[in-house]
Amino acid sequence: SQQGEEDPQALSIQEGENATMNCSYKTSINNLQWYRQNSGRGLVHLILIRSNEREKHSGRLRVTLDTSKKSSSLLITASRAADTASYFCATDTGGNEKLTFGTGTRLTIIP
Amino acid sequence: DGGITQSPKYLFRKEGQNVTLSCEQNLNHDAMYWYRQDPGQGLRLIYYSQIVNDFQKGDIAEGYSVSREKKESFPLTVTSAQKNPTAFYLCASSASVRYTFGSGTRLTVV
Numbered sequence: 001s002q003q004g005e006e007d008p009q010a011l012s013i014q015e016g017e018n019a020t021m022n023c024s025y026k027t028s029i030n031n032l033q034w035y036r037q038n039s040g041r042g043l044v045h046l047i048l049i050r051s052n053e054r055e056k057h058s059g060r061l062r063v064t065l066d067t068s069k070k071s072s073s074l075l076i077t078a079s080r081a082a083d084t085a086s087y088f089c090a091t092d093t094g095g096n097e098k099l100t101f102g103t104g105t106r107l108t109i110i111p
Numbered sequence: 112d113g114g115i116t117q118s119p120k121y122l123f124r125k126e127g128q129n130v131t132l133s134c135e136q137n138l139n140h141d142a143m144y145w146y147r148q149d150p151g152q153g154l155r156l157i158y159y160s161q162i163v164n165d166f167q168k169g170d171i172a173e174g175y176s177v178s179r180e181k182k183e184s185f186p187l188t189v190t191s192a193q194k195n196p197t198a199f200y201l202c203a204s205s206a207s208v209r210y211t212f213g214s215g216t217r218l219t220v221v
Contacts, residue, residue: 031208042117042201042212043154088153092208096161097142099210101154 006089006105014110019076021105023089024069030094032065034074037086037104046074046087076107084109114138117202117213123221124189124196132187132216134202141206143185147171148199148215157200160185189218196220 007022023032031050035043049056049065049072056063062075076083086106090099115136124130134143142161146154156169160179174193179185185204189196197220203210 033209035210035212040199040215040217042214043203043210044212045209048209090210097205097208098144098156098159099208100156101146103153106151 006087006102008105009103010106010108012108012110013079015079015081017079019079019083019107019109021074021087021107023072023074023102025072025089025091025102026070027093029067029091031092032063032072033090033099034061034063034072035088035090035101037088039085043088079107079109081109081111083107115202115204115211115213117200117216119216120214122216122218124218125221127191129188129190130218132189132200132202132218134185134187134213135183136185136204136211137183138204138206138211139182140204140211141182142204143179144203144205144210145169145175145177145185145187146201146203148201154201157187 005024013019033048034046037043047058047063049063060077065072086104088104089102092099118133144159145157148154155171157175158169158177160166163182166177166179176188200216202213
């Protein structure tokens with residue numbers, strides 16, 4: 001079952017602009033992660049935020065988590081052509097390490 | 112270099128044929144996972160294993176089988192019972208909730 005739903009499904013922006021994508025989930029979680037997937041490749045881990053955290057930064061990435069709304073957002077600042085990829089959120093509920101992935105946002109950066 | 116290797120990168124299957132996808136990791140991770148990804152879709156869990164000689168069904172296990180005889184290896188067999196096997200298959204491993212993924216196998220039925 002799909003725990004997360006990303007919004008929007010697709011996003012195109014000019015290079016240098018900021019990109020924001022959102023993830024909503026259905027049940028209580030332990031952690032939420034964001035992964036990137038370049039076309040035809042595997043997923044690469046970007047950032048993890050725990051359920052007791054509200055915001056986290058890593059380089060040009062900023063993730064927020066609102067557990068009351070069961071939602072998270074990923075902000076990529078000063079976008080680059082190399083950021084073109086699909087982005088997925090993934091959640092776990094604790095107890096085991098099984099992740100449930102969302103449907104993804106396809107981000108295109110226009111040079 | 113530590114990592115996770117999937118092979119082959121591309122695989123073609125005839126109707127009624129079983130095929131096996133390979134997944135090997137040298138990260139010393141206990142847990143391994145198989146996901147299926149259809150075009151423009153998210154990942155759906157097929158099978159997972161948290162320890163050698165043990166594995167559990169995921170959300171879409173029908174038509175698939177796995178084994179976990181060694182910590183490093185978690186092969187996936189797509190059987191003839193899987194009616195719509197054309198997809199991108201991803202293997203992952205983890206020592207915690209952070210996954211490391213292989214580069215995937217694209218399976219096509221011909």
